[in-house]
Amino acid sequence: MATVALPTRLKDAAIAAGLALVLAIPFIGLFTVSTDQGLVVNSRWSWVAWAVGLVFAGRLLLGAGRDALAARANRKNNEHIDLTNHHKNNRILRGIAIGFVVFIVPVFFLIYGGASGIQIILALVICLLIGFFLDILGGFVLPALKKVDRSSVGTRLTRAFMVAALLFAVTLPFMPYSDRYIIDLGTTVLIYILLGLGLNVTVGLAGLLDLGFVAFYAIGAYSFALLSKFFGLDFWVCLPLSGLIAAGFGVLLSLPILRLRGDYLAIVTLGFGEITRIVILNWQGLTGGPNGVSGIPRPGLFGLSFERRPPEGMVSFHEVTGIGFSGEHRLMFLYLIVLALVCLAAWVINRLRALPVGRAWEALREDEIACRSLGINPTASKVSAYAIGGMMGGFAGCFFAARQGFVSPESFGFIESALILAIVVLGGMGSQVGVVIAALFIVMLPELGREFADYRMIVFGLAMITIMVWRPGGLLSTRVPTVKLDQKGA
Amino acid sequence: MSEPLLNVTGLTMRFGGLVAVDGVNLSADTGRITALIGPNGAGKTTIFNCLTGFYKPTSGELSLSHPTRGKVSLQTLPGYQVARHGVVRTFQNIRLFPRMTVLENLLVAQHVGLMRKSVLGVAGLLGLKGWRTAQKEAIERARFWINRLDLAAVANEEAGNLSYGMQRRVEIARAMNTDPLLLCLDEPAAGLNPRETAALGELLQGIRAEFGIGILLIEHDMKLVMGISDHIHVVEYGRKIAEGTPEQIRTDERVIKAYLGEPDEEELPAVVAADIAEVAAGEGDRV
Numbered sequence: 001m002a003t004v005a006l007p008t009r010l011k012d013a014a015i016a017a018g019l020a021l022v023l024a025i026p027f028i029g030l031f032t033v034s035t036d037q038g039l040v041v042n043s044r045w046s047w048v049a050w051a052v053g054l055v056f057a058g059r060l061l062l063g064a065g066r067d068a069l070a071a072r073a074n075r076k077n078n079e080h081i082d083l084t085n086h087h088k089n090n091r092i093l094r095g096i097a098i099g100f101v102v103f104i105v106p107v108f109f110l111i112y113g114g115a116s117g118i119q120i121i122l123a124l125v126i127c128l129l130i131g132f133f134l135d136i137l138g139g140f141v142l143p144a145l146k147k148v149d150r151s152s153v154g155t156r157l158t159r160a161f162m163v164a165a166l167l168f169a170v171t172l173p174f175m176p177y178s179d180r181y182i183i184d185l186g187t188t189v190l191i192y193i194l195l196g197l198g199l200n201v202t203v204g205l206a207g208l209l210d211l212g213f214v215a216f217y218a219i220g221a222y223s224f225a226l227l228s229k230f231f232g233l234d235f236w237v238c239l240p241l242s243g244l245i246a247a248g249f250g251v252l253l254s255l256p257i258l259r260l261r262g263d264y265l266a267i268v269t270l271g272f273g274e275i276t277r278i279v280i281l282n283w284q285g286l287t288g289g290p291n292g293v294s295g296i297p298r299p300g301l302f303g304l305s306f307e308r309r310p311p312e313g314m315v316s317f318h319e320v321t322g323i324g325f326s327g328e329h330r331l332m333f334l335y336l337i338v339l340a341l342v343c344l345a346a347w348v349i350n351r352l353r354a355l356p357v358g359r360a361w362e363a364l365r366e367d368e369i370a371c372r373s374l375g376i377n378p379t380a381s382k383v384s385a386y387a388i389g390g391m392m393g394g395f396a397g398c399f400f401a402a403r404q405g406f407v408s409p410e411s412f413g414f415i416e417s418a419l420i421l422a423i424v425v426l427g428g429m430g431s432q433v434g435v436v437i438a439a440l441f442i443v444m445l446p447e448l449g450r451e452f453a454d455y456r457m458i459v460f461g462l463a464m465i466t467i468m469v470w471r472p473g474g475l476l477s478t479r480v481p482t483v484k485l486d487q488k489g490a
Numbered sequence: 491m492s493e494p495l496l497n498v499t500g501l502t503m504r505f506g507g508l509v510a511v512d513g514v515n516l517s518a519d520t521g522r523i524t525a526l527i528g529p530n531g532a533g534k535t536t537i538f539n540c541l542t543g544f545y546k547p548t549s550g551e552l553s554l555s556h557p558t559r560g561k562v563s564l565q566t567l568p569g570y571q572v573a574r575h576g577v578v579r580t581f582q583n584i585r586l587f588p589r590m591t592v593l594e595n596l597l598v599a600q601h602v603g604l605m606r607k608s609v610l611g612v613a614g615l616l617g618l619k620g621w622r623t624a625q626k627e628a629i630e631r632a633r634f635w636i637n638r639l640d641l642a643a644v645a646n647e648e649a650g651n652l653s654y655g656m657q658r659r660v661e662i663a664r665a666m667n668t669d670p671l672l673l674c675l676d677e678p679a680a681g682l683n684p685r686e687t688a689a690l691g692e693l694l695q696g697i698r699a700e701f702g703i704g705i706l707l708i709e710h711d712m713k714l715v716m717g718i719s720d721h722i723h724v725v726e727y728g729r730k731i732a733e734g735t736p737e738q739i740r741t742d743e744r745v746i747k748a749y750l751g752e753p754d755e756e757e758l759p760a761v762v763a764a765d766i767a768e769v770a771a772g773e774g775d776r777v
Contacts, residue, residue, distance in 0.1 A: 348615065355614040356604040359590075363598040366587035373542060373585070374668055375573035375602045481591045485633060485645040 009067075013059040020055035024048045161433060169339055173332040183331045187403065189443045190338040191396050196423040196435035197345045198392025203421065204430035205349075205358065206385035207365025208257075209266050212273025213420050215253075216246040216390040218280060218412035220397020225293035225407045226286065235299035235402045239395065246394025247387040249276075254386035258379055273417050281409040292408025298330065299337060299402050306330035334403050341399060345392050346432055352388070354482040361385050362430070426467060428474025437475055493555045494519040495704045496541070496577070496672055501550035503536050503728075510536045512728040513550075518672055523698055523705045525719040527712075527739075529748060533728040534708045535582060538676055540565070541706075542579040543572035556671070574602055576671030580661045580678060582708075588650025592641055592660050595649050596632035599667035604628055635663040639693070655686045666697070672704040673697070679711045687711055691718045716740065724748065 029048040032039045169190075173183050199213045223242040227233045233241070257268050280287045287293065298306060300314060306329055310316040317333075318325040352358035360381045363371050368378055401407045423442050427434025446460050471477060494517040503511040511533045518524040526534050539545040541552060541564065552564035556575055564572055573579075587595050597604070607624035608614035614621045636645050639659040644652055649660055658678060665673055675694075679687045691714050698705055709715045715722065716736040724732040724739060726748040732739060739745055 351615055352611060355608055355611045356601050357608075357611040357614075359594065359598050360601055360605075362590060362594075363587050363601075366589055367585050369544070370581070370585040370587065371598075372544070372570045373573055373579050373581070374599050374664070375570055375578075376598070377568075377570050479589055479648070481594060481646060483593060483597065483629065484591075485593045485629070485636065485642075 009060060009063040012063055013056050016059040017052050017056035021048065021052050024051045165436060166343070173335050180328060180331060183328065183335050185444065185447060187331070187335045187338055189439055190335070190342050191400060191403075192420065192423060192439040192443050193436055194338065194342050194345055194396040194399070195393060195420045196427065196439050197342070197349055197432060198389045198396065199420050199424050200389075200427075200430065200432065200435050201349060201352075201361070201392065202385050202389035203424050204435075205353065205365065206361040206381065207429075208382060208385060209262075209269065210386075210389070211266050211270040211414075211417055211421065212253075212276070213269075213389070213393055214412045214414070214417040215273045215276035216250060216393025217397040217400065217416065217420075218276055218409070219246045219249050219390075220394030221401040221407045221411070222280060222287060222293070222397075223394065224398040224401045225296050228297055229293055229295070234297055235398070239398050242398035243391040243394040246397065247391040250386040250388075250390025251383055253390070254383045258382055270414070270417075273414060277409050277412050280412070287409075290409060292406055292410075294406040296401050296405045296407065298405065299334070301333060306333055334399075338399050338403075341395055345395070349388075349392075350432060357381075357384060359482065365430075422464065426464065426474055428471075428476040428478075430479060431474065431476040434474055434476035493553075493561075495555055496706070497551075497553045497555075498537075498541070499551045499553070501537065501540060501552065502548045503533075503540055503545060504548045510728055511540065511547075511725075514725065514728070514730050516723045516730065516733070518704045518706045520671065520704045521698060521702045522720040523694060523707060523718050525707045525709060525715045525722045526725065527709065527715055527722060528725040528731075532725045534725060535676060536728075537725070538579060538674055538706075538708060541572075542577055542674060543567060543569035554671075573668060573670075576669070577674065578665045578668045578670040578672070579674035580665050580676055582676040582680065584654075584657045584661055586649040586657055586660055586664070589648055591646050592636065592649055592652070592663075593629070593632055593645050595660055595664050596635060596667045597628055599664045600628045600631065602668075632667060635666055639663045654681050655683075658682065658686075658690075662693070666701075670703060672706060674706045676708050677710060678707070679709055679714050687714055690714070694718055 025048060028051055029043055029045055030041055031044065033042050034040075169186070172178055172186055178186075195213070195217060198216070199210060202208050202210045202213075220242040223245045224235065224238040227238050227241060228235075253269070253272050257265055260268055281289055283289070300306065301317065304317045304320055305314040306317050308316070308318075308325055316325075317323075317329060323329070349358075353362070360371065360376050361384075363374075363376065364378060364381045364385075371378055371381070400411070404411075419442060423435060423438045426442065427436070427438035445463060467475065496518045498514065498516045501511055501514045501516075502509070514533075514537060516524075516526070516537075526537065528534055536545065540547040540550075543564065547565050550565065554562045554564055554575060554577065556562050559575070562575055564575070564577065567575065587598060590598070604624060605611075608621050614625075633645075636642055639662065641656065641659060641663065644656060649657065652660065658681070662673075662675070662678065678694075679690055682690060694705055694707070695718055697703065707715070707719065716739075719736055722732075722734065722736060722739045723730055724742070724745050731744045731748060732742045734742070
């Protein structure tokens with residue numbers, strides 16, 4: 001693969017810019033403003049120029065980067081053939097390209113501003129880019145410090161995304177643009193991420209379909225609601241208990257379905273979800289039936305309450321810290337709790353993947369018969385997968401009850417199960433980063449289109465179909481190996 | 491003579507009215523390559539499935555002389571336990587974990603030991619030292635087999651993306667990573683070219699010599715079977731019709747009849763006839 005001459009690169013960039021021009025005229029160049037006389041179409045040609053210029057420069061840089069990569073691969077191949085190192089990039093050029101974009105994008109949007117809904121996405125994108133940039137820097141610094149084997153670009157990008165997303169998530173509630181709505185939306189997203197991570201263990205890793213995952217969510221929520229109602233236990237005691245109870249039900253569910261596969265498994269798990277909901281709905285004496293359970297206590301921070309008037313025996317947060325009372329503090333606190341839960345869950349599951357337990361799950365998904373031929377007990381693997389997945393669902397449920405202060409069977413219908421499954425499938429089975437992206441997508445997309453009222457669900461459905469056609473394996477379908485063999489002396 | 495590693499007596503497997511295996515006796519010992527041959531549909535794979543815990547035999551005794559656990563009746567164990575007692579198999583149609591890397595495939599094979607050392611995952615979750623060393627050892631053991639089977643270049647590739655010949659090798663490496671007493675190979679040369687088959691023969695002989703484990707082999711490639719086996723059992727229609735050394739089998743009338751048919755129907759098994767003739771000729775050169 002020889003490097004391509006500059007004129008060819010210029011031509012290539014010009015074609016891309018031309019395409020960008022065609023697209024940018026309707027999408028960027030024209031916009032509507034509603035005035036007294038109705039909608040008026042305005043133009044902003046400077047934006048179009050910017051966009052076209054950006055594409056041209058970006059394409060040129062990309063081409064240059066690729067050439068550099070090819071040249072380097074050539075050199076490498078002459079020395080010796082190394083299968084794993086094909087994807088290494090020219091760090092300097094990539095760094096410049098990404099730095100350029102990192103610089104341009106915020107400037108672009110700071111100048112022109114944007115709608116508040118869009119801001120969330122933009123902030124994400126920017127953070128993502130900063131993450132890439134940091135990652136590039138890391139790529140320079142780390143090998144200099146220590147001659148380490150640099151991991152492939154794929155894992156590196158994933159890690160960069162995770163770092164950026166975490167940075168964004170932690171700082172989100174303290175950002176000036178974050179109002180009640182955004183924090184609340186963020187909390188919802190995080191609950192779904194937690195649920196997605198849980199279901200990802202059973203469906204994505206162990207390959208066991210579960211159409212009734214909402215049952216664990218409900219069990220977690222009701223565990224907390226009832227434990228607090230009858231025994232007066234608070235959130236922090238109930239959180240692990242809810243997880244354990246849900247895990248127990250996971251074990252219970254896994255027993256009758258050990259021999260089932262495919263359609264049959266789907267039907268039984270679907271039934272489990274419905275049975276749970278119907279039992280809750282009808283067991284008036286315990287669960288309050290359709291009326292639900294209300295008055296669930298809010299979580300406190302080491303005995304500090306976030307209420308204006310703290311319950312007996314508690315001190316309120318605003319009195320102790322001297323920060324003026326604000327209802328938003330409680331929301332921020334809830335947000336941070338669920339964020340911590342998500343991080344913990346992601347860490348544990350990621351860790352489990354590289355342990356024999358998790359490896360057995362994946363092996364089970366790949367080939368159950370081969371598992372048995374290697375002495376792995378498939379029963380133990382299935383039971384543990386449902387238990388761990390169920391536990392995550394239980395945590396999410398417990399948090400959900402604490403956040404709402406009220407639970408009723410209505411929150412735990414089949415549509416929730418379907419939504420969580422959609423998150424897992426859309427994200428790419430088994431991929432944790434995929435779950436995060438898909439949860440963002442699935443929860444936020446309907447929010448962004450609120451002004452379109454009911455049509456947004458059509459758009460939402462179309463978007464899902466498009467994604468699945470475009471990427472049948474989900475957004476992130478490549479699997480990241482849990483361990484790599486470093487080639488000694490290579 | 492002491493008790494062989496594996497002693498099968500009166501193995502019978504019935505599926506409804508069909509008797510797939512009928513009172514077969516056979517044995518396999520450590521440090522020996524035992525082959526099981528027979529025409530298609532003779533019941534070889536069924537015998538394998540009974541041995542390795544995938545079928546519960548209708549009757550018969552599968553007795554394993556385990557060096558530490560003494561005599562074990564394999565037919566009484568739950569399926570997955572058979573592998574834990576050291577009888578490990580490969581499959582006629584390769585069964586790898588296609589979306590996992592070669593290295594991960596080999597680590598899954600070490601599941602039982604690692605599970606104990608990670609204390610059901612708890613020690614592993616906390617990253618305790620004992621677990622970390624155990625994991626390092628596991629990777630080193632996998633590395634040994636990766637290098638041994640010439641898979642170093644693809645160790646981090648997904649197993650499903652490898653060529654057929656490589657997948658065969660990964661499957662053998664994976665089985666060896668369970669630290670078996672008896673390695674059962676179901677047609678390991680199927681789909682391999684002559685050169686790969688020859689290499690496979692050398693590999694199996696090497697494994698036998700180096701690790702002193704027993705190998706039980708189902709194979710249709712007569713050249714391979716005759717070349718490396720110490721002992722051969724021949725089955726036809728679920729019954730054993732002959733056993734002995736390759737020399738004895740080659741000249742056994744019933745075996746020739748099973749493969750070639752009666753003298754008057756010569757057309758059908760011409761390929762096999764050529765095979766055997768070729769091996770006989772080759773053998774003549776060597777001696």
